[in-house]
Amino acid sequence: MTVVYYMQVSFLDISIELINVLKKHVQLHVLIELTPHGKNLTVLEIEKFPERKTLVTPEEILTKRCYENLKPYFNGTASVHFVMHPHRTGFSYSTLQASFDTWKYIKQFKPDILHFETFGLRTVGMLFYLKAFRNVCITIHDPVPHTGEDSWKVTLPRTFMFGMPGKKKYMFYSQFAKQQFEEHYKKQKQHKTVLQMSPYSFLKNLVKSKDQVQKKYILFFGRLSPYKGIDDLLNAMPAVFREFPNEHLVIAGKTVHGFDIDGEVTSKYRDNITILDKHIPNEELAMLIQEAKFIVCPYKDATQSGVLMTAFGLNTPVIATNVGSFPEFIRENVNGLLVPPNNPEKLAEGICFALRNDHYKVLAQNINSTQAEEMWEGNTEILLKAYAS
Template identity: 45%
Template sequence: MKLIFYTANCFMDTSIEVINILKHVVELHVIIEVRQETKSQTIIDVSNFPADQDVVPVEKMLNSTNYAKLKPYLDGTASANFVAYARPGLAGNFKTAKALHKHIKAINADVLHLEALLVRSLLIIPSLFSFKKIYLTIHDPLPHVGEKDFKINLAKFIYFNLPKVKGFFFYSEFAKKQFQQYYKINNKPCWVVKMYPLSYYKKLAGNRNIDKRSLLFFGRLSPYKGIEVLLNSMSNVFERFPLTHLVIAGRSVNDYKIPQEVLNKYPDKITVLNRHISNDELVRLIGEAKFVICPYIEATQSGVLMTSFALNTPVLASAVGAFEEYIVDNQNGCLVAPNNSQLLAEKTIGLLEDDYYKNLSMNIKMHQDHNPWNLNEQIYISAYQTN
């Protein structure tokens, strides 16, 4: 079977795990969508953005260090290219899409697996007629609070209703049920692929031994992340453990602004890094964290969770979305009722008392398999054999 796996750099920390599975069971051709404004996301840091090329081999757009870290995942694929939307304006986008269509046609694949349901992915629709089967991975069936985008909703609506779409993949039972209840597409199969710790970050961390000195919130800053709940919980935490330090690391989206009242009250106890966080810095921040806090108001699955687990760092999270599927309470983390600062403070204090969080960290370390993502291989094989 010849398969094109189409993704985007914002999904690559997860996509490389899927690529690492698929390259052993199909002739795999990888296409990664990238734009100027998104050239540094997750594990990708594009250093050589072309001005006159549209479909570019991965090694031509990354510096040698970044490519060397990706190479083990891409070795064994039939091809791996970026589609680089660098040309200005709508006309430029269509020129790039035309080059992409030519590239796809030359591969002549049987199957398309589309992981990136983004606005520009609609530009490949003319290419879809050449595939016998199309499969979609759905990360977020519904938009998060404060992140509605009619263009992405339009892309989803179009792709969900394409006749050649044979089924849908999800990373949690929660996302699957949410999709089925909202869209009511009951005539097509749905498969859940279990997430595991993200190996890229584990390899990047190596055997670093860093002093645990802080509590950490990381990821994009957005209304649904419950940052206000976290900040309002910290007064009780600081009162009980006055040497505690909280780090909030990530870039605001959709003009979200963190409330300043608590920040102004504790300027020496809370650090906000409202910017892009490089991979090396993220690994260091997680390494320094006693545990990660995810006080989300709502969620689907979480790359933050799997990045933390990759570095043996427990997570205190709201009992929303798929957190309840992946966190075993008091084993690899703790769960707390959402939108409740008092309960969040109590759980945080409980993890800090007598360094209880260290027990959870040890549990994560003891139960990590060498390459657990491969346990999903049969799911993909069976899915692709669907008529």
């Protein structure tokens, strides 16, 4: 079976896990949609953004260090290319040109399956050519946009993709996402499959020391966006600092356009709170997670979380709000804690509970990241059955 796996670069962290196992079972051609904005997203480190080229290989654009880290995942695939979109806007003449060049490249393989790991405005350019494919799979990460992130740039591609004629199959990474999709898109009766999200292994491979590491702080990491509940986290921290005056919170990630962190709490507790408002390189992120006592995900809403699986990949427990699919993966007081959303008081109670008598160490012992590849192999079996159906 020949599969073309087309993804947006922002989902590369989860995609490389699937690539790593799927390549053993099919002839896998990987296409990664890359934009100037996306060159420092997720696990990538870009050396240069080439001009006047649509399809480029990883070794042409990645830093040497990044290429060596990703090489084990890409080895064994039939091909891997980045699809270059030089224009900053989501739809332009260059978008159409890139789609045409990509189509010419794809059709020579005569793939059995064309699998989109989500999609966006730039993917719409591919619709002109999809009628030639009998089997198109689409992974839906967020059936409903997160708070503060809905716009025509999200709804327009969905209108086109969901209305596309022909046989489609939908993939999800949680039961919650599948149910949410079914509630909001009742007319979409096509085949639907759930792949169980499992711990990510990539950052674990970058950890320099496997020895016992000193746990130093509470960590929030990822995009700083309205739906992430950072305001609730900051409002919870004064109660935490009253009981644990020497505790420290690190917030690490790039702020999205239009979102600002309230400086009242951070100014009052400047010795207890550190804000790293920047893109966090892979090695630094691995170290931050490794040295964290636990991760906090105080989200107002969620579907499934790559942050959760990244944390679990480094055996770090998570305190999360009881939203989205968090309850599917966090077993209460086993590998993490669940608290009500939009409730700083309950969030503070959960954080203090994890800190008392170093209870977070007990939670960490119950995380099993050693069988991550085995879990992803299970997902591949599910995926192959869906491809063949």
